[in-house]
Amino acid sequence: xxxxxxxxxxxxxxxxxxxxxxxxxxxxxxxxxxxxxxxxxxxxxxxxxxxxxxxxxxxxxxxxxxxxxxxxxxxxxxxxxxxxxxxxxxxxxxxxxxxxxxxxxxxxxxxxxxxxxxxxxxxxxxxxxxxxxxxxxxxxxxxxxxxxxxxxxxxxxxxxxxxxxxxxxxxxxxxxxxxxxxxxxxxxxxxxx
Amino acid sequence: xxxxxxxxxxxxxxxxxxxxxxxxxxxxxxxxxxxxxxxxxxxxxxxxxxxxxxxxxxxxxxxxxxxxxxxxxxxxxxxxxxxxxxxxxxxxxxxxxxxxxxxxxxxxxxxxxxxxxxxxxxxxxxxxxxxxxxxxxxxxxxxxxxxxxxxxxxxxxxxxxxxxxxxxxxxxxxxxxxxxxxxxxxxxxxxxxxxxxxxxxxxxxxxxxxxxxxxxxxxxxxxxxxxxxxxxxxxxxxxxxxxxxxxxxxxxxxxxxxxxxxxxxxxxxxxxxxxxxxxxxxxxxxxxxxxxxxxxxxxxxxxxxxxxxxxxxxxxxxxxxxxxxxxxxxxxxxxxxxxxxxxxxxxxxxxxxxxxxxxxxxxxxxxxxxxxxxxxxxxxxxxxxxxxxxxxxxxxxxxxxxxxxxxxxxxxxxxxxxxxxxxxxxxxxxxxxxxxxxxxxxxxxxxxxxxxxxxxxxxxxxxxxxxxxxxxxxxxxxxxxxxxxxxxxxxxx
Numbered sequence: 001x002x003x004x005x006x007x008x009x010x011x012x013x014x015x016x017x018x019x020x021x022x023x024x025x026x027x028x029x030x031x032x033x034x035x036x037x038x039x040x041x042x043x044x045x046x047x048x049x050x051x052x053x054x055x056x057x058x059x060x061x062x063x064x065x066x067x068x069x070x071x072x073x074x075x076x077x078x079x080x081x082x083x084x085x086x087x088x089x090x091x092x093x094x095x096x097x098x099x100x101x102x103x104x105x106x107x108x109x110x111x112x113x114x115x116x117x118x119x120x121x122x123x124x125x126x127x128x129x130x131x132x133x134x135x136x137x138x139x140x141x142x143x144x145x146x147x148x149x150x151x152x153x154x155x156x157x158x159x160x161x162x163x164x165x166x167x168x169x170x171x172x173x174x175x176x177x178x179x180x181x182x183x184x185x186x187x188x189x190x191x192x193x
Numbered sequence: 194x195x196x197x198x199x200x201x202x203x204x205x206x207x208x209x210x211x212x213x214x215x216x217x218x219x220x221x222x223x224x225x226x227x228x229x230x231x232x233x234x235x236x237x238x239x240x241x242x243x244x245x246x247x248x249x250x251x252x253x254x255x256x257x258x259x260x261x262x263x264x265x266x267x268x269x270x271x272x273x274x275x276x277x278x279x280x281x282x283x284x285x286x287x288x289x290x291x292x293x294x295x296x297x298x299x300x301x302x303x304x305x306x307x308x309x310x311x312x313x314x315x316x317x318x319x320x321x322x323x324x325x326x327x328x329x330x331x332x333x334x335x336x337x338x339x340x341x342x343x344x345x346x347x348x349x350x351x352x353x354x355x356x357x358x359x360x361x362x363x364x365x366x367x368x369x370x371x372x373x374x375x376x377x378x379x380x381x382x383x384x385x386x387x388x389x390x391x392x393x394x395x396x397x398x399x400x401x402x403x404x405x406x407x408x409x410x411x412x413x414x415x416x417x418x419x420x421x422x423x424x425x426x427x428x429x430x431x432x433x434x435x436x437x438x439x440x441x442x443x444x445x446x447x448x449x450x451x452x453x454x455x456x457x458x459x460x461x462x463x464x465x466x467x468x469x470x471x472x473x474x475x476x477x478x479x480x481x482x483x484x485x486x487x488x489x490x491x492x493x494x495x496x497x498x499x500x501x502x503x504x505x506x507x508x509x510x511x512x513x514x515x516x517x518x519x520x521x522x523x524x525x526x527x528x529x530x531x532x533x534x535x536x537x538x539x540x541x542x543x544x545x546x547x548x549x550x551x552x553x554x555x556x557x558x559x560x561x562x563x564x565x566x567x568x569x570x571x572x573x574x575x576x577x578x579x580x581x582x583x584x585x586x587x588x589x590x591x592x593x594x595x596x597x598x599x600x601x602x603x604x605x606x607x608x609x610x611x612x613x614x615x616x617x618x619x620x621x622x623x624x625x626x627x628x629x630x631x632x633x634x635x636x637x638x639x640x641x642x643x644x645x646x647x648x649x650x651x652x653x654x655x656x657x658x659x660x661x662x663x664x665x666x667x668x669x670x671x672x673x674x675x676x677x678x679x680x681x682x683x684x685x686x
């Protein structure tokens with residue numbers, strides 16, 4: 001069974017939250033992970049929120065993805081240190097699902113097959129939606145051209161990958177190393193904690 | 194890959210056409226009559242709209258590959274014929290012998306030598322292969338761009354791009370960020386590097402065919418080229434170093450591959466390349482005289498140069514193994530593209546050139562008087578070269594400058610002789626601006642110069658996410674190239 005995660009939004013500077021959380025994990029000897037949204041393209045703020053933060057109306061917010069259970073310990077620890085540290089938990093939400101949209105194109109069969117396999121058959125636990133690669137073969141486009149550029153082979157596709165948050169984040173890391181792949185930010189869906 | 198036999202057939206057709214034109218039609222009586230028609234200045238009579246087919250073919254080249262790539266790929270030759278006939282049929286109908294003279298003149302003086310040189314350089318460069326397992330560090334990438342920049346003035350921007358792009362892509366295959374490498378390659382190897390000789394970029398060869406001395410651009414555009422390429426190479430090194438440092442530790446190392454030692458194969462082609470350089474130089478300095486083909490003066494040295502270049506290309510085909518050409522993905526398609534499209538360009542450019550040559554007497558007198566300063570020439574030539582092909586653009590503004598200053602083509606060498614009493618400082622400055630503008634600013638868009646699209650396509654097939662047409666302009670050419678060109682303007686114009 002997949003581990004359950006929740007998103008904790010902490011008001012404060014990223015460095016301070018990062019130091020506190022990592023120190024807390026080490027100090028308590030907790031074998032767990034803390035994923036900082038900013039490190040993994042997790043979309044956690046709308047355009048309006050970003051604008052408010054830019055003009056200083058809203059303070060810095062750090063989006064942290066941690067295992068359910070650990071968030072309670074963290075909450076208590078932050079509560080205990082509230083007079084010393086300018087850190088405050090704004091919200092806690094249990095993550096039900098994570099997803100990201102993708103687009104790719106390739107101009108060689110080899111790379112096309114690799115990308116179709118990567119997104120068409122994602123790792124166990126993940127699912128793909130609306131992935132319908134469109135392959136075009138133009139034999140007349142073989143070779144080098146200058147004024148009439150046409151690729152001999154072309155594949156284009158879009159789609160969405162969704163599944164448990166940690167798997168989605170891991171897969172995102174793999175997919176983003178392909179130059180011909182464009183990925184949207186990871187979106188989270190929640191259950192109330 | 195199309196067979197070398199097709200290439201040889203192409204050469205044979207060229208030779209036959211040349212032979213027929215030069216041997217069969219040389220009739221002194223006809224020549225004298227046509228020469229008299231040649232004196233007829235159509236530039237003062239033609240209205241501006243006669244240049245519409247010229248605008249049409251240039252816009253077709255610029256827009257069709259983007260808007261309808263399949264249609265364009267299959268029918269560009271027919272489109273070229275369409276625009277040509279749109280001008281040629283009424284032109285012949287109204288001007289008879291005069292029209293025949295003008296058409297023959299542009300094809301014999303400009304088109305055939307132009308295509309032969311491009312074919313020769315393309316054939317020879319296509320036989321040179323650079324191999325080796327190189328690691329795309331910022332220093333190595335900068336050195337490869339520098340080599341490509343220098344090579345571009347020797348083998349032409351298309352040849353240099355064809356020889357260098359694959360080694361550059363192979364060296365960078367494990368890098369995470371490599372789009373900038375290809376974009377700077379387009380800036381330097383596919384464009385700016387070609388500014389030092391008439392072999393480097395087609396517009397400069399057209400200048401050479403119109404009496405601009407071979408080494409004039411080498412000495413006169415060198416400061417501009419060094420400034421632009423020096424800044425761009427330094428910028429590239431800084432940017433590539435930044436990306437390279439950020440990538441450390443993130444790169445997934447692929448399976449261990451066999452190390453291939455660095456080597457250049459097909460070196461015999463350097464001899465043929467040298468042969469082409471010598472032939473072009475010979476045609477610029479040896480003046481044995483001329484003969485007439487229907488009133489068009491053809492110089493013996495020009496004919497000898499063209500036949501010699503064909504011989505060099507043929508020797509390259511004979512002495513280079515098929516495997517080397519396959520390694521460069523060599524085919525005749527690019528040169529067929531140039532031959533078909535430029536056949537149309539040279540036909541339709543006739544009215545534009547004639548009107549501009551007429552200067553204030555022509556229908557474009559407004560443009561002639563509006564483009565006054567050297568920086569006007571640099572930016573107007575450059576801006577048009579960014580979106581239209583730079584060779585006809587160069588020829589257009591070259592003629593504009595001649596028309597404005599009342600210089601005839603035969604007086605061009607004297608007007609460019611810096612320390613001579615005949616020198617025309619204004620023309621020298623204009624021609625520097627036109628040359629630099631046409632060659633440098635071809636890099637502003639994918640459609641500015643033929644190798645740009647070729648490099649983009651090869652990079653995409655190697656799995657590099659190249660920016661779109663506007664993405665290239667917004668992310669690369671406008672923020673990087675335009676400030677460099679502004680600096681060049683302030684320093685030199």
